Amino acid sequence: MPELAYLAPSSPEEAARALASAGSRPLSGGTDLLVQLRAGRVKPDVIVDLKKIAGAVGVREENGGFVIGAATSGAVLGEHAGLVRAWPGIVEGANLIGSTQVQGRASLGGNLCNGSPAADGVPALIAARATCVIVGPNGRREVPVESIVTGPGKTSLVQGEFVLEFRLPARPARASDAYLRLIPRTEMDIAVAGVGVNLVLDAGGVVTHAHVAIGAVAPTALLVASAGAALVGGKLDDARLAAMEAAVRAACKPISDKRGTAEYRTKIAGVLSRRAALIAYDRAGA
Amino acid sequence: MSETLDKPAAQATLNVVGTRPIRPDGADKVTGRATYGADYNMPGQLVGRILRSPHAHARIVSIDASRARALPGVKAVVTSADFPDLASEMHDGGEAASNLRDLSLNVMARGKVLYDGHAVAAVAAVSAAVAEEALSRIKVIYETLPHVIDVEPAMSPDAPVLHDYMFTEGLETPPTVASNIAKRHKNVRGDVDAAFAAADVIVEDRYTTQAVHQGYIEPQACVAAWAEDGRCEVWSSSQGQFMVRTYCAKILGLEISDIRVTPAEIGGGFGGKTTVYLEPIALALSRASGHPVKMVMTREDVFRATGPTSGAVMHVKLGALSDGTITAATVELKFQAGAFPGSPVGAACMTALACYDIANFTIVGWDVVTNTPKTAAYRAPGAPIAAFAVESAVDDLARKLGMDPIALREKNAVRDGTKASYGPTFQNIGYVETLAAIRDSDHYKSPLKPNQGRGVAVGFWFNIGGESTAAIHISEDGSAAVVTGNPDIGGSRASMAMMAAETLGVPVERVRPMIGDTASIGYSMLTGGSRTTFATGMAVVQAAEKVILDLRQRAAKLWEVSLDHVVWRMGQAECIDPAKPEKKPMTLAALAAQSGRTGGPISAQVTLNAQGAGPGFGVHLCDLEVDPETGHTSIVRYTAAQDVGRAIHPSYVEGQIQGGVAQGVGWALNEAYIFDRDGRMENAGFLDYRMPVASDLPMLDTIMIEVPNPRHPFGAKGVGEVPIVPPLAAVANAMRGAIGVRMSSLPLSPPAVLAALDGKGG
Incomplete structure (x- = not known):
């Protein structure tokens, strides 16, 4: 043996x-x-x-x-x-x-x-451009x-x-990030969807750089460039957030399995991206 | 001269019962010293492993183990050929009867495999690696058959039939065609059609639940040793060493006298360890190899091959007058039994309406075999499933009537003297007191926040008594050993020690509670049915009373007074003969020290078949909060009230209530067996079989109502099963409050909740 x-x-x-x-x-x-x-x-x-x-x-x-x-x-x-x-x-x-x-x-x-695909450590690293x-x-x-x-x-x-x-990379003055995932429980579980958002703001609170990465909604964690781009150039108003959510959902290519349906995962990824963006924005000192 | 026993229950005050001492098994458990099933080892033992079916339903064409036997280090291979082919025979194991043939076929498949995970062959080898390699060398040729998982498809006339010899029992006309319907249960009272016709308000719905597992932390484990003289020993974790002995003897065709079973510490059972899986196989491997054989299940084995309880489809219709009097009910329950008959649908039928005084009802239950693991008992078997349907319907009825849900239940509540839906007349029940405790609680009066909902549900369980043995041995220092035959799954050692200490009048620390093996203590039914504190506790108290009588007789002899002039008070004999005022009281220790001069060792044993277990009622109140964007649910507050008779050790009663709630919440929110298209279980592990973790629950508040059971020396009622009955519906009713939609299918997982929310607008 x-x-x-x-x-x-x-x-x-x-x-x-x-x-x-x-x-x-x-x-x-x-x-x-x-x-x-x-x-x-x-x-x-x-x-x-x-x-x-x-x-x-x-x-x-x-x-x-x-x-x-x-x-x-x-x-x-x-x-x-x-x-x-x-x-x-x-x-x-x-x-x-x-x-x-x-x-x-x-x-x-x-x-x-x-x-x-559901690794919780990965989306925020990708959004950080690590x-x-x-x-x-x-x-x-x-x-x-x-x-x-x-x-x-x-x-x-x-x-x-x-x-x-x-x-x-080195961090500018007004920058932060956030990661959110959804699990049915509160710990000891695998993400049904996860989103990392990394933002850099200028002195006036305008987003100058934004990166959004998603997990558990495709065969690998993905950097969604269009979602980040949707946030750049202004404050986090409803229109920008809605555009980012739409970009995130468009990028999702999930499977339906025991952890959630494709439809559910896609919907949740959008919700999490908006919430994570708002947290990152707040943390960045906006 | 009188030999009447002192009755401690008559004492005005209790010194031990009702207090909260540290449990006698606590230190060993928290330090890791306790010896669970997998902790036992024998010199020269082999490792046993099981080859399991990868198919949900298939004929076994052939099994060729020659390449496995040829592998160095493989000492034995067994298949069904190594077990007697038993005839159908019912065996009354206490809480529920089992068919010994089915039990044997479940332990080792013969001719057909009936579910993914069904045992087909087993090996014993010198190491786990060799055993695993040997399994891969066993060639089984299967002819796969169509399978059926869910209960309603299994009832269909064109369903694949699991057992061609099975004809439905309980029908007016016996069927001529075999089917998967093992039995129909029916219970009718009054004229239900007329009552519905006269009802002012009617609600009805269809409800479904999924198969769920008991989820005990400790996987099944045993060591079996077959000696050259044909005598064998088994060490295993189970809810009953006598149950293991009987089943092993029957399955292997042995004499009871040739088997001795020693119970290991048990890491949870919840009913799931009231049967055998490994022990007969380990014995067969030991017989074939000549070595002790140790077998330990993996968690995957546990999910695929043990437990679970039934998934179900139910229909409930309730009719009421506008004042809230429920006048009519129909309940139909269809339960998955798994691969062999014996779902808990019978108990579900009996408990479904047990909290309600209803003049007209029809209850029908169907026991249906499916290509899933054979169901095993799970904490109040069947009752939580039926309560989910009935309590959801009662909640809808309250809403339709515009009544407070507790007021509606109070109006229709069973009370002392009510004839229960399942037959007997209730006495000494504490149901309305329990309803009142929730109605009057701060929790019930507190406001809710946005996205929160509140649910009420009630539940009932019979609780049982039964056969028990207890022995008490007094040491020469006056300490006591209390030996019973019941494995401690819920703190029973603590309650045994406390009841003995209370009766003897000694500190509880002076009592050592032990659990004997099958050769060291008399027969005791397994630990189940919430019977141990009631029935075995009664035997302990009676054994203590016998010891006291012996001690009084010894004191009377020493003092040369009549027995009537010796009383036992606070742990000592006191002389009340007015002619001998000089006699000083003698403590238990003093009497024990001179036992050699007064008749020898002091010891007593009592065997009994306890009758008069008091049924239990629980009323639960759940607040939950839903994230409307994700469907994620958080339980934010939970209060469970229960009639406990008398809490012997209140902390462990509270623990039982909290544990039942935790399991029920898991059942309601996320737990479910998931099968793929081929009938293979997809989530055979704790990652994707989502039991709650500690952080999922708030502190669970408990309210203990004590309406004593006069048939028990201290008034105890069974407490362990009632608390899992209401939570499924309490959660579902809270969900109805939170989202405004009735969800009638469990589990209420985030995708299901979000779909319900999304469907609301459309």
């Missing part, structure tokens, strides 16, 4: 080498992987723990922006005052994953690379977050590659 090996490399290069074998799986918090292992859905022969790699865990400031280690737990993100101040939407998305206990482990890197630093057999590359997941459970990472960290 096959044995399961556990490796905990200390450098990114070592991790990339360990992940080069086809039977390997990277481990961050493990809140998805261990469940899949137990259910027999994945049967790796090597588990490569990324948490011992320098830089994979923790939050640091660089060039006015933040760098989030991909294996950093939700609990650590939630306690980082500077990150919470600059990117409350990213942190609230990360903190919605699972329960208090799960928050001690669950990470944004794992949440992204698990490839779930990038991923990927380490692999051919060195490093940096790509937008939305380029990682290509379909349910599928990523653009090649064998040996893993996400080391997320990079967030």
Whole structure:
């Protein structure tokens, strides 16, 4: 019978080498992987723990922006005052994953690379225009977050590659973000729809930059450029919000399943986008 | 000389009953020391695993396990060929009868698989990995058959028939064609047609509910060891070690005397552990392998192969006079039984109108087999489903009459002396007191906010007594061990210890409550029907009274006085012989210390078949708030009042009430079995089978009404099942208030609520 090996490399290069074998799986918090292992859905022969790699865990400031280690737990993100101040939407998305206990482990890197269309950590990262630093057999590359997941459970990472960290751009004075999701319960559930909104305002409260990303309503989380564009150039009046909602609904390509009908998901995505935009606008100091 | 027993209930004050001591099993549970089913291990034990059907309905053409047997580390493979082919035989297990053939066929499929998850074969191997690999090497050839999941399609004449030998019972004309309808129940009073014709107001609707699972935290688990001399032992988590022993003996064709079953700590049952799934298979694997075999279900196994309770389609019609007197009712209940007969539709028929004094009614129930897991008991089996329909209709009736919903229920309430809809005459019930408690509560008078609604619903459960054994052993230091045969699923150890302590007059900390195995304590019916505190508690009190009589006799001997001159008060014998004023009281400890000189160890056992369980009534009040843009529902306030007879340990009574409400709210809002087109369960896990989490509920307020049951030494009535009966309708009625639309199909999930809101305008 096959044995399961556990490796905990200390450098990114070592991790990339360990992940080069086809039977390997990277481990961050493990809140998805261990469940899949137990259910027999994945049967790796090597588990490569990324948490011992320098830089994979923790939050640091660089060039006015933040760098989030991909294996950093939700609990650590939630306690980082500077990150919470600059990117409350990213942190609230990360903190919605699972329960208090799960928050001690669950990470944004794992949440992204698990490839779930409903990952709560992802839409706000996309709306933030965050990038991923990927380490692999051919060195490093940096790509937008939305380029990682290509379909349910599928990523653009090649064998040996893993996400080391997320990079967030520097934050202007009046800017903020928000993430909202709908679940039938209050926690321990999977989003029926989720929306991240990231806004930058000028001194007069006019939206100068806006990005809207949606989750659980398409095979992958999506950046809805038309929805962001609908908000730019004025304050958040009813007409702009209605245009954004319409753009969000037009971008939804959901399935009907045990978690909700396509019609319901589409309707809810619009509602959540308006509410998230209003929260982000308020947080930005409008 | 008198041998009458002192009656502690006659004492003016109680020192222990009604207080809130720390539960005797509490420390072990919160520290992880308690030994649940999966915590038991034997030297040399193997891992048992089950191969389950991937089809909802199929004929088993062949099973070839040769490649599994050839795998190193595989010690046994069993199929239905390893179990006797039983004849149809009903066995009265206490709360409900079971057909032993069906039980056996459910444990291991023979000839046909009847639901996704039905056990087909099992292996025992040296490790979980080898066992899993062995399962993948068993080749089963199936011939798939058309399947049917929902109850009404299963009743259709062209439905695929699960059992070609099943003919509907309970019809005036016995049918000549087999069908999926196992039985019709019917209960009629008065002239319902005439009463409807004379009614001023009539309401009627069709209601549906989905199959839901008990959702106990601990999956089924056991260890079975078959010794060379043919004697076997089972350690398992269940609601009754004697039930496990009987069923294992019947299913395997063994002598009762050859099986000893030791109950593990139980992590929830709610009725779902009143039958066996793993134990007979583990025994068969142990017999075949010569090793102890341990089996533990996964959560997926639990959902696919155990529980649930029925999904149902119901029709209710009520007629009333303009003053609110309900004069006529028709109730039709169609229940999914799962793969074998035995849905709780009979109990549902009996409870449906039990809260109402109605002169004319017709109640019809249909027990229908479907290609879903065989239903198991779930907390007040059947009653919440029927109450959802009836209480929704009563709410609509109150609205149509322009009456307050509590006033309408008070006007039609059963009282002492009322002949219950199911037959007996009520005595010592506390229903109107419970209605009044909600009517007069601050909650009922408080205002609602926008998008909020308020619902009232009531519920009834019989509660039962039955056969129990209790033994009390006094140690030489005067402490007491109380042994019963009932697994503790709801705090019963605490109540046993408290009733013994109260009777003996000792501190509760001096009493250690234990649960014996089947060879160490006399027969006891399983823990179910809200019977343990009532029936087993009565046995404990009577055993304590026997101990006291023994102690008085010993004191009388030591003092050389007559027994009549020794009384037992506050834990000590007192001499009341006026001729011997010098005799100082002797404590239990003092008498125990010299028991060797007064006749040997002090111990007593009582067996009884307790009669006179008091029925329970609950009245629930629910406030909820709906997000009109998403259909998301939040329960914002909930108050449950219940007649509890006498709360032995009030905290655990409150806990029972709160737990029942939590389960009922989940049933109402989000829980449901979901099947795909092929009849496979799509949500066999807690992620997508949406039970409430703690943050989904506000603090659930409770009001305990104590109308004592005179048949119990302290007045106790069963309390564990009543509280799950009203919540489904209380939530649905609150939803009606919040959104202005009657939603008659559960669950009231956000998409369903939003669709109802969207449909309102059109």
